[in-house]
Amino acid sequence: MQSIGIQKLLLLGAGHAHVQVLAELARSRPADLDVSVLTPYPFQTYSGMIPGLVAGRYSAAEGQIALEPLMKAAGARWVQGRCTGLDMGARQVQVHALDPKAAPTSLGYDRLSIDTGAVLDRRQLDATMPGASTHALVVRPIEVFAALWPKVLEHALARPVSVAVIGAGAAGIELVFAAAQGIRSAGLRGASFTLITGGDEVAANYTPGVRRRVLRQLKRQGITVLMDSCVGMVPGSVRLGSGASLACDVPILAVGTHAPAWLQGSGLALCERGHVLVNAFQQSTSHPEVFAVGDVSTRADAPHPRSGVYAVRAGPPLAHNLLAAHHGRPLKPHHPPTHTLNLLSCGTQHAIASYGPLHTEGGWVWRWKDRIDRGFIARYRLD
The missing domain is CATH 3.50.50.60 (FAD/NAD(P)-binding domain)
Known part of the structure; x- marks a missing residue:
């Protein structure tokens, strides 16, 4: 009591x-x-x-x-x-x-x-993309996604796979680069990778300079971009808003929450x-x-x-x-920053940085992001 x-x-x-x-x-x-x-x-x-x-x-x-x-x-x-x-x-x-x-x-x-x-509410997903909750690898809950990814790699060992990431915001961009890096670095040949934007531009919330950098990296890494929407899924295929279908073994949903x-x-x-x-x-x-x-x-x-x-x-x-x-003391207001540092990883060893109108890229940006991420984890580890 x-x-x-x-x-x-x-x-x-x-x-x-x-x-x-x-x-x-x-x-x-x-x-x-x-x-x-x-x-x-x-x-x-x-x-x-x-x-x-x-x-x-x-x-x-x-x-x-x-x-x-x-x-x-x-x-x-x-x-x-x-x-x-x-x-x-x-x-x-x-x-x-x-x-x-x-x-x-x-x-x-x-x-x-x-x-x-x-x-990611699976009922809402299925209302706009029938079959998504059953056939897609959904990014949220993130713990479930992290646990399921190794199974995707196991599946890719059997034969070349086609991977499609739905969503061209920061999460979708990073995941399509990461999937290509992870599968290719495992020595798995013949895989294909597609980024489905939902009809919007890639990195639509970023400045034109950042969008150009992202598009260059996508082209350099052989990742196809489809400015189309996903309207449904069945085993082995993603249905697009244009009426076409995309053959896909591993659809990954990285859409708005x-x-x-x-x-x-x-x-x-x-x-x-x-x-x-x-x-x-x-x-x-x-x-x-x-x-x-x-x-x-x-x-x-x-x-x-x-x-x-x-x-x-x-x-x-x-x-x-x-x-x-x-x-019972006075509270202090929190002022969110006008601009934040955004670091988009393009697989490993390369990343794109942006802060307001400023942007750059390179291996040093990826190493910077790596230090920031590892530092955040280390700060709260007591075991």
């Missing part, structure tokens, strides 16, 4: 920002703060290193942060499971335990922080796409006891792209504000 005065903080999810919150709590957790973490995995897979995993540069373990040592240092309790719903009036989170024998339960809180990361379905009906203020609306303090605009960061949230006052860069930047101010709220 909780002592009088003890407050319950529930960290829902273990995204990039919550890892930093746990690190701060390990340094200075108040004695009157009870912390729980609800997440399905005992580790966080760092999304920035997934292309390197696919390319064969990193092992799965090298791109993971073990959560149990962090939670132990922070004095936090791990609840293994997934959120299935929120009851804002009762301040309860409905939990689906991963153990099939365990009954659904709920967790109470005084203060809730949500950082569950990006979601969705808001978690359990936010609907929660009572939290949401944006038009269903993400949690938050203010400058990363605090719900409707429920001040709730904070949200990363891909699950939208800044009502300062919208910005959903990317790992912004989620990482949000971690330290979130940790400060959670502790400030606990102590």
